[in-house]
Amino acid sequence: MTENHTKQPAVPPKIWAVGGGKGGVGKSVLSTIFALWLVRMGKRTIIVDVDLGGANIHTLLGIKNPPRTINDFITKKYPSLEDICISTGVENLRLLSGASEILSLANLQFAQKVKIIQGLRQLDAEFVILDLGAGTSYNVLDFFLIADRQIVMLTPQPISIQNSYAFVRNAVYRKLSRITSQKPGLLAIIKSAMDPKNELNVRTINELFRVIRRDGGPDTADFLKKELATIQPALVTNMARSHKDKNAGHIIQLVSEKYLMIKPKDLGGVIYDNHLNSLVSGMTPLTQMDPSSEAFAGMHDITIRLI
16 A cells, blocks of 8 residues: 655644553554554554654564654754655555664653654644653653543553553653742652652642642642643553453552542453464564454554544
8 A cells, every 4th residue: 555645734633642651561562553543544644653762663564674763853854753754555654763773862852852742743644643662751751741642551460550550640740740840849849749758748649739739829739730630541451361351441540530630541451362462473564464353453442432
């Protein structure tokens, strides 16, 4: 199939960011499948590899050596992200590749990050899928927080559930820290509360807001609560082997509502699929995936719910 896209749309693309606690939960694989389903639905889509220290989306799409990468944009070889998007051979799907060989990109400067974020909103597409790196660095969290759909991947294993909740918690505190960055007193309170053993004895976001209301005033507390409501993670459990496994995200949903004052949405799970595992292990492009496979079919329902 050939690439087919028109000029820049009148509205910016909808950005989906796929993050999680640590590596190994299948973020890159499911980000790619999201993109494949969107183009099947006729949506002009760009998948962006924001795992800047270990990019691998190009491999999943059967592209050996991307001719242009985000590094070419950062070093000003090209004026826009649009200029470095490359064809994937799939109609309506383009790739904006990271650069795993450029270690400095894993630690973007603030201005570079802002430049990329601005460029993402100017891409000629209906949907932009961000495959984020593992962990909870500021770069990862900031790309996650600017998205229209904030997707958190996990597996049913207890350690993955724990890591994914930590990811959501860190996203909440990163959001609050960014908003209060020009108010040293409030920022100090928030940074102190990030330590579970803090001297303020703050254990939940609700308790944090009591302190903020006392020290910063009710208007500040109400404003921060309103901003916090923009964090609405969609939880997707990968590699589920049973119906019970698919409900792993529900645990994070309940704990987040209780301790973080946000309301994630549990979108269910994707069944463990030997066919998909064989493709990834054999470095076979996911474009060759059997459309009837359980994992691919399960991702259709999740994609529809996200849209």
